[in-house]
Each structure stands twice: as C-alpha cells, then as structure tokens.
Amino acid sequence: MSWLAGLALFTATVLLMEAFAYVLHRFVMHSKLGWAWHESHHRERDGWFEKNDLYAVVFAVPSILLIWGGMNGGWGDWATWSGAGVAFYGIIYFGFHDVIVHGRLPHRIVPRSHYFKRIVQAHKLHHAVESRDGAVSYGFLYAPPVERLKQALKGSAGARVRAAKGASTDRSSEPA
Numbered sequence: 349m350s351w352l353a354g355l356a357l358f359t360a361t362v363l364l365m366e367a368f369a370y371v372l373h374r375f376v377m378h379s380k381l382g383w384a385w386h387e388s389h390h391r392e393r394d395g396w397f398e399k400n401d402l403y404a405v406v407f408a409v410p411s412i413l414l415i416w417g418g419m420n421g422g423w424g425d426w427a428t429w430s431g432a433g434v435a436f437y438g439i440i441y442f443g444f445h446d447v448i449v450h451g452r453l454p455h456r457i458v459p460r461s462h463y464f465k466r467i468v469q470a471h472k473l474h475h476a477v478e479s480r481d482g483a484v485s486y487g488f489l490y491a492p493p494v495e496r497l498k499q500a501l502k503g504s505a506g507a508r509v510r511a512a513k514g515a516s517t518d519r520s521s522e523p524a
C-alpha cells in the first residue's frame with residue numbers, strides 16, 4: 349500500500365471513528381445497558397477514574413490488535429494504517445474531551461477558534477443533562493450550532509438539567 353493510500357485510509361478511519369463514537373454514545377452509552385458504565389461520566393467524579401473509562405479500554409483493544417497484526421501478524425499495511433487511525437482518534441478524543449473539556453490533566457489551553465469554542469460548548473451542553481434521556485450533542489469532533497442545541501435542550505422532555513453550573517453555558521465562552 350502506498351503512503352498516499354495509507355494516509356487516506358488513516359484519515360478515513362479517524363472520520364469513521366467520530367461517526368462510530370456518535371452512534372455508540374447516543375444509542376449504546378445512553379441506552380439502559382450502556383448507562384451502567386456511562387452514568388459515572390454524568391456524575392461528579394471522585395478520584396482519578398470513573399467506570400466510563402472502561403469504554404476507552406475496550407476500544408484500545410481493536411486498535412492494538414490491528415497495529416500488531418499489521419506489523420507482526422502479516423495482515424498487511426491496511427491493518428497498521430487503520431489501527432493507527434483508531435489510536436489517533438483515541439488521542440484526539442482524550443485531549444479534547446478528557447483534558448480540555450473535563451480538565452482531567454492540568455492545562456492552559458483556551459479555546460479561541462470558532463470551531464474549538466463550539467465543540468467545547470456543545471459538550472458542556474451534553475453534560476447539562478444528568479439523566480440518561482434528553483441529552484443533546486453526542487458527537488465529539490463535530491457539533492451542531494450551539495444555539496440550536498440550547499433550543500433542543502429547552503424543548504427536551506425527560507432531561508434532568510443540572511441546576512447550577514452545567515446549565516449556565518454562557519460562561520464557557522469566556523477565557524478561563
């Protein structure tokens with residue numbers, strides 16, 4: 349496989365992972381079954397880890413397998429490239445979601461670009477809802493316009509909206 353084809357496969361894998369993460373988050377993690385792990389992420393965390401981290405552990409497995417298979421198992425280059433794409437999505441997801449939005453590691457990054465502000469605000473709106481039902485914005489690297497999400501949240505039945513901090517979304521646009 350040429351470098352160019354490899355890079356195209358890598359990029360396609362990263363994009364597909366976002367689509368996959370959206371579907372998983374919306375239809376599995378917020379389903380009765382998946383909520384058993386994901387609920388911990390919609391609650392205050394005490395300590396370093398939360399049950400929801402198990403999802404990341406589960407999705408590291410196919411990535412490691414693909415890279416290993418591509419490099420040592422004779423599966424071909426496609427496996428290495430797509431495994432690297434899954435791993436790269438994991439890194440972007442961790443950096444954006446866990447570090448920047450949830451502050452699990454200390455950082456001084458202030459979202460400045462329009463796009464960056466939008467995905468951060470959108471995910472904060474996702475967390476404005478503590479209940480399994482009625483949340484908005486399930487994607488991580490893509491989010492609909494924030495105004496549209498706020499409207500959806502207002503009209504959302506079954507959402508138990510967080511009283512104080514999560515619900516006030518306007519503060520998140522100010523530099524920290």
Ligand SMILES: [Zn+2]
Nearest residue numbers: 373377386474
């Ligand atoms: Zn969620």
Ligand SMILES: [Zn+2]
Nearest residue numbers: 389445471475
């Ligand atoms: Zn989150």
